[in-house]
Amino acid sequence: MHFELRDYQFLKVKQYLKQKFLLFSNGASQTSTNWLAVEQSLSKSNLKYYKVYNKIALKVLTNSVYNNIKQAIKGTFFFLKLDGNTNLLTKQQLFKKLKSVFFTLLSIKLNNKIYSIVQIKKIKSLNYRSNMSIFYQFLSANLKCVYGITYKKISKQCDLNT
Structure with a gap:
């Protein structure tokens, strides 16, 4: 079986897109000496990169x-993923690490959904379970309120009709 570099690159991009947590970012073109410092800071931050x-x-x-x-996807585009050793990462730590590495974060892929930076800044943490529990609490509180209002209106209309 004969593989070409282009086929390998297609497979590599598809493999990265299958990750549960992936960062899409732009990076500035660097000289080789600057790029060495960027790679070292990426490894200290427990991030792996792939230039796409x-x-x-x-x-x-x-x-x-x-x-x-x-x-x-314009200019120098990178996929960044967390090293396998780190599972817990807060939003503030993530933004701090990327600022030190000279990357501009474009969006985040989290659990097969892509979120923009504006959406990410509005959530409290990157933990899926805590976000879903907050969403459930919001729905339960607001749906009870809406149900109570509509139930009162319906009961008043039924009282008026009889």
Whole structure:
């Protein structure tokens, strides 16, 4: 079986898109001496990177469910993922690490959904269970209120009709 570099790059991009937690970012073009410092700070931050070639990434994303992220791929584009050793990461730690590494965060893929930076800044943490519990509490409180209001209106209308 004969593999070409292009086929390998397609497979690598598809493999990265299967990750549960993935960061999409832009990085500035660096000289080799600066890039060495960037790689060292990435390894200290427990982040792995993969530089994505734009045309290959666009072709892969066109045929995937992440079609909406295509507009973000301009210039030097990177996939960043957490090293396997770190599972707990707060939002503040993540933004602090990326600022020290000279990357601009574009969006985050979390549990097969892509969130923009504006959406990420509004949530309290990156923990899925805590976010879902907050969402459940919000729904239960608001649905009880709405149910109570509509129940009172319906009961008043029924009293008026009889």
